[in-house]
Amino acid sequence: MKKESIPPSSSPSDEDYMRECLSLARCAAEQDEVPVGALIVCRGQVVARAYNTREQSKCATHHAEILAIEQACRQMGGWRLPDSTLYVTMEPCPMCAGAAINARINRVVWGTDDLRAGAFGSVVNLCDLPLNHKPALSGGVLAVECRAELADYFRRKRKPKTKGNE
Numbered sequence: 001m002k003k004e005s006i007p008p009s010s011s012p013s014d015e016d017y018m019r020e021c022l023s024l025a026r027c028a029a030e031q032d033e034v035p036v037g038a039l040i041v042c043r044g045q046v047v048a049r050a051y052n053t054r055e056q057s058k059c060a061t062h063h064a065e066i067l068a069i070e071q072a073c074r075q076m077g078g079w080r081l082p083d084s085t086l087y088v089t090m091e092p093c094p095m096c097a098g099a100a101i102n103a104r105i106n107r108v109v110w111g112t113d114d115l116r117a118g119a120f121g122s123v124v125n126l127c128d129l130p131l132n133h134k135p136a137l138s139g140g141v142l143a144v145e146c147r148a149e150l151a152d153y154f155r156r157k158r159k160p161k162t163k164g165n166e
């Protein structure tokens with residue numbers, strides 16, 4: 001496979017950033033949230049780090065990607081995030097894929113595909129819509145690790161509850 005440009009050897013790889021997303025996902029799991037972690041890199045700088053907080057915040061939109069995009073917009077001082085890459089442990093859902101497109105994110109990199117709600121190819125591909133911005137897509141980065149993190153979480157959730165909370 002031919003690469004467009006060879007980054008300096010010191011710059012982190014997609015795998016490096018995905019590993020950081022995995023630790024963010026673990027923070028979510030520790031707080032009893034579905035473990036999805038996301039970060040945004042703009043011109044070599046991490047400008048946002050987030051994880052899913054839907055349960056704690058009791059808010060349907062608080063997916064990791066949305067929180068990361070909001071943070072990055074604040075950080076960059078505008079709604080456009082040019083020259084940026086969104087990394088996330090699971091393929092974005094339609095809401096998050098739409099937000100990434102709206103924020104003009106250049107590239108979206110994810111770990112495991114989401115066969116139930118993935119909106120960058122698994123169920124639907126929002127990039128097939130006639131929109132004037134389409135991020136480059138790369139899925140499957142550390143897919144095994146990202147899938148295992150989710151599987152562990154759901155396995156723990158299925159165990160009989162001992163704390164009496166529902």
Ligand SMILES: [Zn+2]
Pocket residue numbers: 063065092093094095096097
């Ligand atoms: Zn989402």
